[in-house]
Amino acid sequence: MSTSEPHARFSSRLPSAENGHDARSRQAARVVNLRKEYHLGGNNIVHALRGVSLDFPEGDFVAIMGQSGSGKSTLLNLLGCLDRPTSGQYFLGGQDVSRLSDYELSRVRGRLLGFIFQSYNLIPQLTVVENIQAPLFYQGRVGGKETERCVRLATMVGLRERLDHRPFQLSGGQQQRVAIARALVNNPRVILADEPTGNLDSQTGEEIMRLLEALNESGRTIIMVTHELDIAQRAKRVVVMRDGLLEAAH
Ligand SMILES: Nc1ncnc2c1ncn2[C@@H]1O[C@H](COP(=O)(O)OP(=O)(O)OP(=O)(O)O)[C@@H](O)[C@H]1O
Ligand SMILES: [Mg+2]
Numbered sequence: 193m194s195t196s197e198p199h200a201r202f203s204s205r206l207p208s209a210e211n212g213h214d215a216r217s218r219q220a221a222r223v224v225n226l227r228k229e230y231h232l233g234g235n236n237i238v239h240a241l242r243g244v245s246l247d248f249p250e251g252d253f254v255a256i257m258g259q260s261g262s263g264k265s266t267l268l269n270l271l272g273c274l275d276r277p278t279s280g281q282y283f284l285g286g287q288d289v290s291r292l293s294d295y296e297l298s299r300v301r302g303r304l305l306g307f308i309f310q311s312y313n314l315i316p317q318l319t320v321v322e323n324i325q326a327p328l329f330y331q332g333r334v335g336g337k338e339t340e341r342c343v344r345l346a347t348m349v350g351l352r353e354r355l356d357h358r359p360f361q362l363s364g365g366q367q368q369r370v371a372i373a374r375a376l377v378n379n380p381r382v383i384l385a386d387e388p389t390g391n392l393d394s395q396t397g398e399e400i401m402r403l404l405e406a407l408n409e410s411g412r413t414i415i416m417v418t419h420e421l422d423i424a425q426r427a428k429r430v431v432v433m434r435d436g437l438l439e440a441a442h
Contacts, residue, residue, distance in 0.1 A: 252413045321342045
């Protein structure tokens, strides 16, 4: 595996990202002074985010790094509409989603976002195709057309020969490919990934990164948390969190 090649591709993509900023391209997402407190009873309050402001232009590929406990997953969960901030604003596709009800948040999630987790989060009883299709089941979309689309997605991530396998019959990298195909099933503009290569060996991690890069090149915005510097350097930019704040904001 060559290490110079990914960096060459990394730098060759930089100019277009910068042009995007110059042209004030549309924002895929934007957070303004985002705070998150966890109240644990009595005076015990954890200030997990202490005022984070960050813009994500369309087509961005950003890696979020930082020490354990610095607030990365908290930020990603808010960006993923899995939780609401204590204060601050979150604009997704131009709409302020920071005060929506749980039901409205789940609709926004289904329409605009795709998730990839470190531990894949597949449903053990379901096959590859059924796992990819799972988000559509919840929307009552169960027809043959949908199944065909899921087979195409499985093929795209290299699992054409594994359509009827269950998660325990797949390698870690293959399971993560299923999770990526599942994240794409609603054709989201923004993909959120929390340590997508965290459980994989470096070569399999490399394959997953190539898939994420291809998705980014097709126009999707990718926001990825990682502990690994070489993985982070594959993104277009890196932001570092420290103690609930962005380091760059100091
Ligand atoms: N549900 C919760 N209730 C109370 N405190 C929480 C909760 N979730 C996170 N925290 C606290 O908020 C802070 C930020 O946690 P977070 O999970 O965002 O860190 P992280 O940067 O993702 O860390 P890691 O790299 O270990 O995954 C930590 O101090 C954590 O203990
Ligand atoms: Mg975390």
